[in-house]
Amino acid sequence: MVTGFHVLKVEGYSQFKGLSVAKRVKSGTFTVGGHSWCISFFPDGYDDSSADWICIDLYLNHTPTSGSVRARYTMSLLNQVGKPMPPYQITNAMSTFVAGTKAGAHGYPKLISRREDTESLVIKDDCFWIRCDVTVLHDEIRREVSESLMVPPPVLQRYLGNLLDSELGGDVTFEVDGGDLFAAHRCVLAARSSVFKAELFGSMVE
The missing domain is CATH 2.60.210.10 (Apoptosis, Tumor Necrosis Factor Receptor Associated Protein 2; Chain A)
Known part of the structure; x- marks a missing residue:
């Protein structure tokens, strides 16, 4: 009251x-x-x-x-x-x-x-x-x-894309043919791929 x-x-x-x-x-x-x-x-x-x-x-x-x-x-x-x-x-x-x-x-x-x-x-x-x-x-x-209260629109994918483009917080780097380097986020990779999850957080961690 x-x-x-x-x-x-x-x-x-x-x-x-x-x-x-x-x-x-x-x-x-x-x-x-x-x-x-x-x-x-x-x-x-x-x-x-x-x-x-x-x-x-x-x-x-x-x-x-x-x-x-x-x-x-x-x-x-x-x-x-x-x-x-x-x-x-x-x-x-x-x-x-x-x-x-x-x-x-x-x-x-x-x-x-x-x-x-x-x-x-x-x-x-x-x-x-x-x-x-x-x-x-x-x-x-x-x-x-x-x-x-205002509920934000469901645009998480766009926000994650912006985060990837900015490379902010990137903790994984991919090197592809030609030597190009790309930053990524291990949490996102693990959430999207069981293989990356095992390699980054599971028994396959090197």
Whole structure:
């Protein structure tokens, strides 16, 4: 598993109040496990049933792999010194995210009440901070890596020919009629001919 986090700082909170239900403000993107994520802040709730609450989503912005991403996450409201406030910290079970669909977002419809006494407790100087910790399953990372690997084309014969032409690593020399000398590689000769194998590595070694 791979874990990372991002902190969304909401400055000028009062100017977002009244943005209207289901309208969101997005954080900058961040990367965990090779996938791109962002946090969405709904100052007036998801819908009419949560209009009196501040709602927070984790959104899978983009993934280089096809299919879904399995991840667990925790949303925490931070105090003035950057520490989580237990009454406003929620951990979600493992969820499936699919970028570009409704399943690309998961979150909490009622994280912070917009009642005046609650707002005065958690919002200081018209600001508050939300930290999101994300853990992506190892299987997702492994699949991402395996799909990114490039398998070389089956051209070993060409590479061996280039090695022979360069005479690099040649450890056998043939002398043919006329005195011409040709370098070769004993491992290749032994692999291609049982006679050479016996002469170079077996009982016929001289």
